[in-house]
Amino acid sequence: MKLLIFTFVGVVHLLSLGSGKAIHKASTPQKTFKEIQEEIAGYTDVAKAIINLAVYGRAQNRSYERLAHLVDTVGPRLSGSKNLEEAIQLTYQSLKDSGLENVHLEPVKVPHWERGEESAMMVKPRLYKMAILGLGSSIGTPAEGITAEVLVVNSFDELQRRAIEAKGKIVVYNQPYISYATSVKYRVQGAVEAAKVGALASLIRSVASFSIYSPHTGNQKYQDGVTKIPTACITVEDAEMMSRIASHGTTIVVNLKMGAVNYPDTDSFNTVAEITGSRHPEQIVLVSGHLDSWDVGQGAMDDGGGAFISWEALSLIKDLGLRPKRTLRLVLWTAEEQGGVGASQYYQLHKVNISQYSLVMESDAGTYLPTGLQFTGSDKARSIMEEVMSLLRPLNITQVFTKGEGEDINFWIQAGVPGASLLDDLNKYFFFHHSHGDTMTALDPKQMNVAAAVWAVVSYVVADLDEMLPR
Template sequence: MRKLLWVLVFPVSGAFAQDSAIIRRMADDILTNGQAYNNLRILCKQAPARLSGSANAAKAVALTEAMLREAGADTVYLQPCMVPHWERGAKEEAYAVTGNGRVSLAVCALGNSVGTPATGLTASVVEVRSFDELDKLGKKGLSGRIVFLNYPMNQTLVNTFSAYSDAVRYRVMGPSAAAKYGAVGFILRTLSTSLNDFPHTGTTRYDSTMPKIPAFAVSTNDAERLHVLVAKGAVKSIFMKASCRMLPDAPSYNVIGEIRGSEHPDEVVTVGGHLDSWDLAEGAQDDGAGIVQSIEVIRALKAQGIRPARTVRAVMFMNEENGGRGGKAYSDNAVADGLQYIFGLESDNGGFTPRGFSIGAKGAQLKAFTDWAPLFEPYGVYEWRVGGGGADVDPLVRAKAVVGELLPDSQRYFDFHHAGNDVFEAVNRRELLLGAVNMTALIYLVSKYGI
């Protein structure tokens, strides 16, 4: 559990006064000349739907490699990794059969789902709200049926990522939990805090000891509608059809751009996001925003003529969404290459207004961050949490790095997460650049002082 770290903030003075002035110059440059928004447009429009193993993921590798060179990185290179390759295939179909005809449902297959038979799948439906209800129904209540798992995200949790953490188990483990009792299909209420018509995908993981059954998400609006119909006993059956399939692992790459350290080049400070995205839209909030913010860190340091004392790397991690292979490849290399990995910062919570940072540190290491806290107040960051980093930098703990992540405002993130409306136009330029300002400031400080 993350604990909120309350920090008394005083005016910047003494040792950090010069840093305050440097950060001010970098912030002014990013807010007026920053390229993150333009880069996001290019990434989203030229390489949308960047699911690992796809042609668009390969195109995104080439695009971001060019962006890092344009940003002024001293060295840009590709780090190989083998990644899962799942294809959605034709657009999914689903409808409820009632006494009055068919009720169409807005659905999408969950990531890594198997497909249905070519002619589709038809079965009666049972609605449950939890794994406990699944267990109580058992084989007698579930065998041969489609499970509709209708678990709304908890609206009382103000931090929407807490609500997501609570609900995501049903997406990840739900299909196999239903298959355990003989269910033939699975439909999940979309993980979103909003009521809308967009189904949200996301990875599911099959238990190898259970049959693999087709797994869909249904939009929150249609989940509400289906709930009413099921409660009335109006649904005779559900039809679902999908042609998705899993292919052999494919070769891909992390994209890395670095500025070599002037005093401690063997000490590495990492900043990054994940280059892959789900395939329903453009992957703008998740995680094009984190990608272009990380590239902007390189551009901003170079634009101010700052030669960091420690090596700064911007890493575009591949395959965060359905495997985490890029983060593992980077951390494996970090453990083996003999360099000292100081810090890993990730941006994977959307391009919204920055509110704070989560830091996986304690004691003297944590104090370094709290000492810097006053430098961030002018740019809207007041919150420092004891926690950790994102999925791609957390493995760097194996290399004894401190990890962290940017914490933007969370209220709108799950309107777009893994959905068809996660497009470039949903990102606000000002918010995106403010995130880049705070990321650049933190990377600058760590690269100068260490931890």
Template sequence: MKKLLLAFGLFATAAQAKSPADSVTIRKIYTEILGNSPSYEWLRQLTKGVGPRLSGSAGAQKAVDWSKQLMEKQGFDRVFLQEVMVPHWVRGAKEVAYIQNGKQKITVPIAALGGSIATAPKGVEAPVIEVKNFQELRDLGAEKVKGKIVFFNRPMDPTKLNTFEAYAGAVDQRGNGASEAGKLGAVGAIVRSVTTAMDDNPHTGGMRYATGVPLIPTAAISTNGAELLSKSLKENANLTFYFKQNCEMLPDVKSYNVVGEIKGSEKPEEIIVVGGHLDSWDLAEGAHDDGSGCVQSIEVLRTIKALGIKPKRTIRAVMFMNEENGLRGGVGYADYAKKNNEKHIAAVESDEGGFTPRGFGIVGTAEQRAKVMPWKPLLAPYGLHDIGAGPGGADIGPLAQFGTVLFGFKPDTQRYFDFHHTGIDRFEGVNKRELELGAASMTALVYLLDQYGL
């Protein structure tokens, strides 16, 4: 058995390993980035200099200008803007909310959800009905919901190892809660922040009104606020909740994806995209979400140039606009590719935070995934063990229609939802080495994609 294992092991290794030069190049990539990367400084500029950059805002335009100039300075072969129309939602004055429990008035932190309408100027105050899911709400029926504020209080499941899976299991409340509550005559919807952290930071995020339902205002409440409200309701089911918000959806605005490219030397018509999204929520500096993905993507191209690698294929860094509340950048980029008959063989996105790398999720056929498997031994020494079928990325998603293979960079995401869509998603929350290791992992993958195709 041992001999068989050994023989098989050697054989497998020989079959899997690409040229030993690959291993040397990948080590050079990590050395270059860990030793010389400007990506952390770029992130400082984007988060502290540019700051929040919700689609349609002055910050978003500043981010477009900043990233275009940065890529031009890097001397990439081509840097260009790709126009898209984006939604323009504004929060207005800071929200106010409190629990009125008898004579006691307790202020709680809320944040309007992106896309929500405002309350009446004087705010809305109503009794509260707490539910954990839509079925429970429907079972209550219009009679019990009418005139109330519906409080969606199902927590993210902390026992799931994969925090994105836990997020997916709770985020329907944020996305569709207002529509479900509005249908039954509610006057507002308050949603527990989608995070496992217990704190005072309300987590905003996108929501959408279903067609034909009455529009009611909706906001996220911090997890501590949600616990307090739930506890207070147990003591006094007749308490009321007050909130006031001033948000507004304005007409669409012209904005841009920002693209930088290194031309391929052998097959320039085959394109490999690496990207992140440039927009952030208005409350956040957007350091993990997704300044990290942006600077990492630019760093991939800088490193290729710095090491004198001449890619066979064209490598493009794309800063997508409007991932957070519309995905217009992702959709617009795919449209652009189609119009120009461009052939995208692969797209890599980093949008799960600037954390220490774990691997890549792949969206493609089983055969395409199988082509990646021989690279695993080259990536394992860098902690990239988690390589297999898995999500790609929202912005690159629309490229799948052309048969482009999608790769979602997978960092360790245990901390991600502590920061997600809040004021604490700041530069200070990103570790320099973790950010750089992510960039190096993405560069290594792009290098292999360029070398061997799919």
């Protein structure tokens, strides 16, 4: 009964607000900040209703259960794979069955890479089989593999200092984990930098904040004019072991075999669903996560959780009978892991309407207990978002941080649209990121409930305000 009361208050609130017009039209009078504060404060009961439904009510654990059904049935969803296309079709039908509006698929072309069989065997100073995961878009080795001496370095600077030693060898990077943003450059650029000094292949210490002998895959990028060499990630433990061996002057020889193949781009889809706006259906608040994943684990955390709390945000709003003034558009991206491929094509298709986008939101950093919202936008827009986040005091999640960027929404942010992403325990996130450990076991349904509540409150209130967020 309590939820029904909140729902009624929310509907009354919707009906009582003026229609307004998009603030990008010069003729539209803008509210003072005090008026906006008062307007946002009026959503207190609606926010409580969303929180109660998501965290304590009949919707609790729904996003977790929906996700578990998909990933337990389909598994990981690599760009270009049959698994991904099956996941897209199943999700498309589920979105239609859930009663959301304008559910459709938007065609895109995506990369198609398969890792094939792969192995790495240390043959000197002892026989030892290492765990590896080839990196996305890597070429393969000859069938017999590449057998070569190893050069261990801790940084690109050291590689340059020892460039003369690298020719004809396999470069092993034992870079320390400082932060993901700092350390991931070795995964992305390691093969190119090793090839520039004549290496035959590169092995990169997994970019992980903690390891229990688990390699982590991810994307890497070749460079025009630089020879392409095979590249893979090894475990933190094996990178440190080879560094210790090399420090004693002992020769290390490794046989690397990789059956990786790059195929022509193939057909895929971005998946879209909406709650159509009641007053300004042409104006958009975009809520998103990516449906593709790497081909290890289940892709549950990266980014099944982010995709499914984005779906859950619309479900919560629909369940409460709320219809914001602007359209809430859910987009489940494809081929994010290959560099935002699906999102780039969406942007090219829809950028003609860029002035109609009030906020773009992406959840792609886990769905552990949120600490707040990351946001990129003008100072005035940030002040408005701080007021919106104050509605989440019942969950004690009110902070607004910087850097709201995300792989799939950066196109919009760089063009001036405000952007937001969910922030939670990133250290724990990188325990499992791009590894066999990315399974449903890494997720907590109660924490997903809270993440969904935050996502729903923010997206609904911004979509229902009288005015769009200022640029």
